[in-house]
Amino acid sequence: MRDVVILGSTGSIGTQALEIVRANRDRFRVVGITAGGGNRELFDRQVEEVTAHHPGAFSGLGAEASVEAAQLTCDVVLNGITGAVGLRPTLAALDAGRTLALANKESLIIGGPLVKQRAQPGQIVPVDSEHSAIAQSLRGGRSEEVRRLVLTASGGPFRGRSLAELADVTPEQALAHPNFAMGRVITTNSATLVNKGLEVIEAHLLFDVPFDRIDVVVHPQQLIHSMVEFVDGAVVAQIGLPTMLVPIALGLAWPDRVPDAETPVDWTKTADWRFEPLDDVAFPAVVLAREAGRRGSTAPAVYNAANEVCVDAFHDGRLLFPGIVDVIGSVLADHDVPSDQQLTLDDVLAADAWAREAATRTIGSMRTSTQR
Ligand SMILES: NC(=O)C1=CN([C@@H]2O[C@H](COP(=O)(O)OP(=O)(O)OC[C@H]3O[C@@H](n4cnc5c(N)ncnc54)[C@H](OP(=O)(O)O)[C@@H]3O)[C@@H](O)[C@H]2O)C=CC1
Ligand SMILES: CC(=O)[C@@H](O)[C@H](O)COP(=O)(O)O
Ligand SMILES: [Mn+2]
DSSP states (O other): OEEEEEESTTSHHHHHHHHHHHHTTTTEEEEEEEEOSSOHHHHHHHHHHHHHHOTTOEEEESHHHHHHHHTSSOSEEEEOOOSGGGHHHHHHHHHTTOEEEEOOHHHHHHHTHHHHHHOOTTOEEEOSHHHHHHHHHHTTOOGGGEEEEEEEEOOOTTTTOOTGGGTTOOHHHHTOOSSOOOOHHHHHHHHHTHHHHHHHHHHHHHHOOOGGGEEEEEOTTOOEEEEEEETTSOEEEEEOOSOSHHHHHHHHHTTSOOTTSSOOOOTTSOOOOOOBOOOTTTOTHHHHHHHHHHHOTTHHHHHHHHHHHHHHHHHTTSSOHHHHHHHHHHHHHTOOOOTTOOOOHHHHHHHHHHHHHHHHHHHHTOGGGGOO
């Protein structure tokens, strides 16, 4: 039996984690849940269910409650919070010595060395589907045998469009992900390819592979979740239906697999799997993320914070879709990163706050932003 804490229990990741627990009560017991308070009705129902199975279970709303929950005595903390607000709960779970099943990629990306220094080998289990796929493909291998990591990308709902054709796309269109039902921020990030940019930085931090050996290939079906190319030319890929059930179940049970977590691909059916290169002109977010990742220090926190502000502005009708990555680029260009900085939590939080202000100012000064 594994005792599990779920941060962000009302979200896409959190509700799927609870589904996995429901189907495997002999394996998992929930000892704590937290959420943001945006969906009180669902959270109250979850609290009722969780306490019915474990009367002492912790529940709470907001970042402070999540920091507290991350330190509960348990086997694994699943961080399914969205955004930079997940950083302190991530650090709290690591400092408390808990295994961290990490969906909240933002905390690793913005914390960078801060998070890595605090994590023991194997303490972070990636839940992001691409990184779970890479972790699975690497099992049993040696790091010196790895030549490249290949992240797959759906290409989002606007795959194939030119930059000019992206100018007037709507939030509703941006939220129509081709394969996954996810929260608003990550779904918008999939449409801009910011999600893939963040994932390149995430892969660099998780697997210690340099940026020039991390590739991205567009694979619209998302049946291959990512791949590892080895020095002899062999490529190992993880394949499965495009759902999060396997990555979440593995995150909760690692290193064990949960039987029947998902239906396997049906190999008796005819299918075409497509692969395309990224279009860096229409979707410059990955190139920009590589730059931020290479600059390191606070640059990834600035990339992420500017993006979070832009996503809200796009959904509020204050920013056009291509403006999201334009603003991230302009805020990053104005950010001074001391080269040999010993990164502290205060540095990251200050850079995050600075980038939010800078992005808000930039959006306010863009005349085109109000023209939709
Ligand atoms: N969904 C997916 O398939 C995938 C998601 N991820 C990553 O997982 C994370 C979660 O994504 P997703 O589940 O889609 O997002 P959702 O928006 O669906 O859920 C976010 C969760 O975080 C909670 N939350 C928000 N603010 C706070 C806060 N201040 N304190 C505590 N909890 C808070 C929300 O609570 P409430 O809404 O009740 O306020 C909700 O439970 C993201 O980092 C995303 O990038 C990665 C791969 C796949
Ligand atoms: C399920 C998952 O891990 C998401 O990050 C998903 O991969 C989004 O896919 P794209 O960003 O490639 O559209
Ligand atoms: Mn992903």
